[in-house]
Amino acid sequence: MKNIILIGFMGVGKGSIAREIVKQSEYVALDTDDIIESMENRTVKEIFEQEGEDYFRALEKKVSQWLDKSVKNTLISTGGGFYKQKNLKDIGVVVFLSSPFEKILQRINEHPNAEKKLKKRPLLSDLQKAQRLYDDRLPEYLKVADIIIDVADKSAEESAKEILKKVKKYA
Numbered sequence: 001m002k003n004i005i006l007i008g009f010m011g012v013g014k015g016s017i018a019r020e021i022v023k024q025s026e027y028v029a030l031d032t033d034d035i036i037e038s039m040e041n042r043t044v045k046e047i048f049e050q051e052g053e054d055y056f057r058a059l060e061k062k063v064s065q066w067l068d069k070s071v072k073n074t075l076i077s078t079g080g081g082f083y084k085q086k087n088l089k090d091i092g093v094v095v096f097l098s099s100p101f102e103k104i105l106q107r108i109n110e111h112p113n114a115e116k117k118l119k120k121r122p123l124l125s126d127l128q129k130a131q132r133l134y135d136d137r138l139p140e141y142l143k144v145a146d147i148i149i150d151v152a153d154k155s156a157e158e159s160a161k162e163i164l165k166k167v168k169k170y171a
Contacts, residue, residue: 003067003074003092004167007141009134010080011108012097013151013159018077020160027075032082035063044079060085067091080137083144093170095163096145099152101134146170 004027006014018029033044036059040047047056064085067076076092088094099107105127142148147166151159 002167002170003071003076004163005076005078005088005092005094006097006163007078007083007088007094007145008080008097008099008151009101009104009137009141011104012099013107013156014077014097016156017097017151017159017163018075020156021075021163024157024160025075025164027073029075029077030067030071031077032060032063032067033077033079036060036079039063057081057084064088064091083137083141088144089146093146093167094144095147095149095167096141097151097159098141098148099150101131103152104134 004021006018008014015031018031021027022029036047036056037043039059039062042050044056047059060079060082064082064087068087068091071091074092082088083094083096085091147163149159149162149166154162
């Protein structure tokens, strides 16, 4: 089993799909944002507010190096910008969770904890900026992905099954 790396825009469902993959397989899961929050003993939002994005991206680089050296047979959920790590393909099979921006917003807004989910994502505070960021990142996500999964109208369970089926080719 190779590592599976889930990439995609914030709010696309990486965490939900990761939990479902763990239920359906032998994988254990890690989340890069959770690792960073543990390293720093503060939230991603606090890191962005207190230190800025460049500092946060440096932490992502540190995590990517650790994952590359130390983590095997693991499902790795990533923050929305983690796809920029130069060693991404060395870490594992890169799976892009694809969904239109409007569907991502709809998914977040329909979630029972929508307000909390929005607060957790500082880059979604300005929707016009977020849309531009989505538009900028989309071709980059497509370029680094080994596998592309359209998750817009699928349950986490359906997406997980599709991912596990497609990842077998990379084992």
